[in-house]
Amino acid sequence: MNYFTLDQLSEINSGHDHPAKFAVIGNPVAHSLSPQLHQPALNKLKLDCRYIRVEVPEGQVNEAFEKMYAAGIRGINATVPHKLEALEACHQVDPAASSMGAVNTIVFNTEGQRTGFNTDGPGFVRAIREEFGMDLGDLRVIIIGAGGGAGRAIATQCALEGCPQLILANRTLEKLTPMREELTRLTQSEKLEGPRDRIEIHSLDDPILEEAIGASDLIINTTSVGLKSSDPAPFPPHWVEPHHLVYDTIYNPSRTHLLRDAESQGARIANGLSLLLHQGALSLEHWLNQDAPVDAMRQGLLDFLKA
């Protein structure tokens, strides 16, 4: 097994020279690529510690945090399905993570108190800069699948960045109404510029979607459609035009149907690997209070995916 269970936490260091100090929790967790990102970074920084996976049953995240701190863990990533429970189990939560309704990064202080962050949104800003050389806040954005976890984090970040247009689309429209209210509240807070136009919400079968896509600079797929190679694109790909930037948060397969078709339409495309990389780099920066060795992390990921 490539992970520990909660019952095995007392044994995480037996037979190892270097102590486990960082971990990802999930259920299932065996497939998580976080160790492929973080271990090369810890090695590069010569920190002589390990990053491990821990399988945590739903409803036991708070208990897991206590046990993991007692076992010497000092920084945690939370993945599916624990991002909401992780938020609830933190003593303090970053306001952006609260709006996203999800925490993916937990930092312990010296008393074991937990602060929660969400690095998916800020990681996406870095990903867009790296992939397209653009600032997210300058782009007219449409998010396809905004009702899911990744969609909500990215939508919140778009609101925080003051994107001039933010269109949220989802198969289930009802999920978007409370989200729009939360994002409007966020953008109306005096510290934020907010989208200059109102935040629009549409269902995926709304006939206006084609026009909404045409009027956008950046199209983001955050649906799970594309995870299987046989999946179609989540909307008719001939709606994509050469002026578009198309970002698919899926990275495996590396080219979804959407990305292949968007490229043949002349658009610039990118997959979710850069988001995976930069959300991880930002987690490490929260734990260590120093810049992450992003190149070592990227290489670790690429080496693993190539193998």
Ligand code: ATR
């Ligand atoms: P989460 O990210 O919260 O775990 P998910 O079940 O993986 O959620 O779904 C992520 C997104 O993919 C959601 O926006 C979901 O749409 P619904 O909110 O309507 O469920 C979207 N999605 C999943 N399957 C889809 C499909 N076949 N067509 C369109 N959207 C789909």
